[in-house]
Amino acid sequence: MMSLLVIKEKLKQFYSKNDFYLIPLIKFIGVLIILSLLNSNIGFMALLKNIGVVLIISLVCSFLPMSLVIVIISLVILAHIYTLSLELAVIVLIIFLIMFLAYYRFAPRDGLVLMLMPVLYMLKIPYILPIAVGLVATPVSIVSVIFGTLLYFILKFISSNTVLITNISDDNVLLKINTLLDGLLKSKEMYLAMAAFAIVVIVVYVIRRMSINHSWSVAIIAGGLVNLAVFLLGNIGFNITDGGSIGMLVIGTIVSIVIVYILQFCVFSVDYSRTEHTQFEDDEYYYYVKAVPKIKVTTPEVSVKRINARKTRRTRTEK
Amino acid sequence: MLNEEKIQLMTKLAIYEQREGKKEIPMSKYFKSDYVSINMVKTVIAATINYFLIVLIWLLYDLEGFLNNLTNINLLDIGKIILVLYIGFILLYMVIAYVVYNYKFRQVRESLKLYNAGLKQINKIQEEEGKIKEQIEMGGNDEYDESFSN
Numbered sequence: 001m002m003s004l005l006v007i008k009e010k011l012k013q014f015y016s017k018n019d020f021y022l023i024p025l026i027k028f029i030g031v032l033i034i035l036s037l038l039n040s041n042i043g044f045m046a047l048l049k050n051i052g053v054v055l056i057i058s059l060v061c062s063f064l065p066m067s068l069v070i071v072i073i074s075l076v077i078l079a080h081i082y083t084l085s086l087e088l089a090v091i092v093l094i095i096f097l098i099m100f101l102a103y104y105r106f107a108p109r110d111g112l113v114l115m116l117m118p119v120l121y122m123l124k125i126p127y128i129l130p131i132a133v134g135l136v137a138t139p140v141s142i143v144s145v146i147f148g149t150l151l152y153f154i155l156k157f158i159s160s161n162t163v164l165i166t167n168i169s170d171d172n173v174l175l176k177i178n179t180l181l182d183g184l185l186k187s188k189e190m191y192l193a194m195a196a197f198a199i200v201v202i203v204v205y206v207i208r209r210m211s212i213n214h215s216w217s218v219a220i221i222a223g224g225l226v227n228l229a230v231f232l233l234g235n236i237g238f239n240i241t242d243g244g245s246i247g248m249l250v251i252g253t254i255v256s257i258v259i260v261y262i263l264q265f266c267v268f269s270v271d272y273s274r275t276e277h278t279q280f281e282d283d284e285y286y287y288y289v290k291a292v293p294k295i296k297v298t299t300p301e302v303s304v305k306r307i308n309a310r311k312t313r314r315t316r317t318e319k
Numbered sequence: 320m321l322n323e324e325k326i327q328l329m330t331k332l333a334i335y336e337q338r339e340g341k342k343e344i345p346m347s348k349y350f351k352s353d354y355v356s357i358n359m360v361k362t363v364i365a366a367t368i369n370y371f372l373i374v375l376i377w378l379l380y381d382l383e384g385f386l387n388n389l390t391n392i393n394l395l396d397i398g399k400i401i402l403v404l405y406i407g408f409i410l411l412y413m414v415i416a417y418v419v420y421n422y423k424f425r426q427v428r429e430s431l432k433l434y435n436a437g438l439k440q441i442n443k444i445q446e447e448e449g450k451i452k453e454q455i456e457m458g459g460n461d462e463y464d465e466s467f468s469n
Contacts, residue, residue: 095376102369177379278334
C-alpha cells in the first residue's frame with residue numbers, strides 16, 4: 001500500500017510540473033480515439049476518414065476548451081450521417097438540440113459524459129461510465145448517462161442498417177425518418193441499458209455517501225454487481241437475444257470495475273491542483289506570476305510491529 | 320519595493336478572476352430575485368423551443384397515420400392536448416430552474432464574498448503603502464513637516 005501511495009504522490013508531482021503539456025496531450029489522444037472509433041463505425045464521409053484530417057481536427061481540439069470540443073465532435077457525427085442521408089442528419093440534429101436545451105444548458109460540463117458513452121460502448125466497456133458518474137457526480141448526471149446511451153443507440157442503428165437506409169429511395173423521406181425513430185423507440189435493449197445505468201448511478205452514489213469504511217471500493221463493486229444483475233435479469237425478462245453474449249457482459253463488467261478502481265485511485269481521489277499562470281498590475285509594477293500549488297508530501301504513518309525483533313537485529317549485525 | 324503580502328493576495332484574486340470569476344463576477348450585479356427571474360425567463364424560452372422540437376419529431380414519426388386519419392381526428396382536441404402538455408412541461412421546467420438558479424446564486428454569493436473581502440484587504444494595504452510613501456516624500460512622519468516643505 002505504501003508504494004502505491006508513493007506512486008500517487010509521484011503522479012501528482014509529475015502532473016503539476018507538466019500540466020501545461022499534459023492536458024493538450026490527453027485531449028489530443030482522447031479526440032483521436034473518438035474520431036477513429038466514429039470513422040470505423042459510421043465513417044460515411046470519405047474526407048473525414050482521411051488520416052490527415054483526423055490528425056488536424058484532433059490537434060485543433062487539443063487547444064480548445066472542452067465545450068467547443070464537444071460541439072466539434074457533434075458536427076463530425078452530423079457530417080457523417082449527412083453523407084448517408086440528409087433526413088437522418090436533420091433528425092439527429094434535432095435530437096442534439098433537444099438534449100442541449102433540456103439539460104446541457106444547466107450543466108455544460110456533463111457533455112463529456114454524453115460523448116464518452118458511445119465511445120466506451122464501442123470499446124465494449126460502457127459499464128465504466130455509470131459507476132464513475134456515481135462516484136464523482138450527483139444523481140442528476142443520470143440524464144447525461146441516458147442521453148449518452150441514446151446517442152450510442154442512434155449511431156449503432158445507423159451503422160448496422162446502412163444498407164437498409166441507402167436502399168430507401170430518396171423521395172421517401174418519411175420512411176427513412178420512420179425507420180430510424182421506429183428502430184430506436186422499439187429497442188428494448190436501449191431501454192434496458194438506460195434503466196440499468198440509472199440504477200447503477202444511484203446505487204454507487206448512495207453507497208459512496210455512506211459513512212462506512214472503504215465506502216468507495218464497496219460502491220464500485222456493488223455498482224458492478226448491480227449492473228450485472230440488472231442486465232442479466234433484463235435480458236431474460238425482455239427476451240433480448242441480440243444484446244451480446246453473457247460472457248461479454250461479465251468480462252466487460254469486471255474490466256470496467258478494474259478500470260474504475262484504477263481511475264478512482266489515480267484520478268478521482270487525488271487533488272490535482274494546477275499550476276496557474278496569471279498577470280496583473282498595480283500602480284508601480286506589472287506582475288507575471290506563475291503560481292505553483294504546494295505539494296504536501298504525505299509521509300504515510302507506518303507502525304512497524306517487530307515480532308521477530310531479535311532476529312532482524314542479528315541479521316543486521318551479521319551484515 | 321515589493322510587498323509580498325499584497326502580491327500573494329493579488330495572485331489569489333487574479334486566479335479566481337481567471338477561473339470561476341469569469342462567470343461569477345458579472346453575477347454580482349444582480350439581486351437574487353432578478354438573477355433567478357432572468358434565468359427563469361431564459362429557461363422558459365429554451366423549454367418552449369424544446370417542446371416544439373419534441374412535437375415536431377413526434378409529428379414526423381407519425382405523419383402518415385396523422386394524415387390518413389385527418390378526417391377522423393378532432394384537431395381542436397389535439398390542440399388542447401398539446402397545450403395542456405406544454406403547460407405541464409413549462410411548469411416542470413420553471414420549478415427545476417427556480418431550484419437550480421437559487422442554489423447557484425447562493426453558492427456564487429459565498430465565493431464573491433471572499434473575493435470582495437480580498438479586494439478590500441488589498442485596498443487597505445495600498446492605502447497604508449500610500450501613507451508611508453507620502454511620509455517618506457515629506458521626509459519623516461513629523462506632523463510639522465508639512466510646514467517645512469512649504
